[in-house]
Amino acid sequence: xxxxxxxxxxxVLKTGQSMTLQCAQDMNHEYMSWYRQDPxxxxxxxxxxxxxxxxxxxxxPNGYNVSRSTTEDFPLRLLSAAPSQTSVYFCASALSLNxxxxxxxxxxxxxLTVT
Amino acid sequence: GENVEQHPSTLxxxxxxxxxxxxxYSDSASNYFPWYKQELGKxxxxxxxxxxxxxxxxxxxxxxxxxxxxxxxxxxxxETQPEDSAVYFCAASNPGTYKYIFGTGTRLKVLA
Numbered sequence: 195x196x197x198x199x200x201x202x203x204x205x206v207l208k209t210g211q212s213m214t215l216q217c218a219q220d221m222n223h224e225y226m227s228w229y230r231q232d233p234x235x236x237x238x239x240x241x242x243x244x245x246x247x248x249x250x251x252x253x254x255p256n257g258y259n260v261s262r263s264t265t266e267d268f269p270l271r272l273l274s275a276a277p278s279q280t281s282v283y284f285c286a287s288a289l290s291l292n293x294x295x296x297x298x299x300x301x302x303x304x305x306l307t308v309t
Numbered sequence: 310g311e312n313v314e315q316h317p318s319t320l321x322x323x324x325x326x327x328x329x330x331x332x333x334y335s336d337s338a339s340n341y342f343p344w345y346k347q348e349l350g351k352x353x354x355x356x357x358x359x360x361x362x363x364x365x366x367x368x369x370x371x372x373x374x375x376x377x378x379x380x381x382x383x384x385x386x387x388e389t390q391p392e393d394s395a396v397y398f399c400a401a402s403n404p405g406t407y408k409y410i411f412g413t414g415t416r417l418k419v420l421a
Contacts, residue, residue, distance in 0.1 A: 284352065
């Protein structure tokens, strides 16, 4: 199993540009999520999905869109990049968050810089 | 909204000493409390977790305790080693909201 994969590893955007960060998992996990990590702020939840066709907002959803057309893929779209979106983005997945909760497995991250 | 507070933000200990990191959560419906370790430039990885029906869990040198009444949980690392140096994150998840909320992290430095 490849686990959780993310592309690209690094990206530089100009203000106003749009792009999609890709995330895929091959573990048949129901739950997938996107986080951004900024110094001193920990990991903040952007959007999450509990299954194909179902997504919801996390703590910091503004400026980002997601979709989940398949169980495996959960892309994150930046609609119009802003310098405040400079961050490291992690995708994660878990078998399920029902009942007792589950370990989340993280991808390697995407380092995004917006100039 | 849901919130997880984590203290301290930085912690330095001598090799061989113990380290304790504490977290407090706000959502009383949270029932799963994992701890993640993140080394520099790497992804977070689970080191130990505890569920709400258990008060304490131990795995070799690391242990986690949970006080549901007070809504706080702690990570204990004994006999610290230089390779324990990393950033540690606590988290709490609520199966009803499907949200998994992280604390702001603790940078642990183990001095040789």
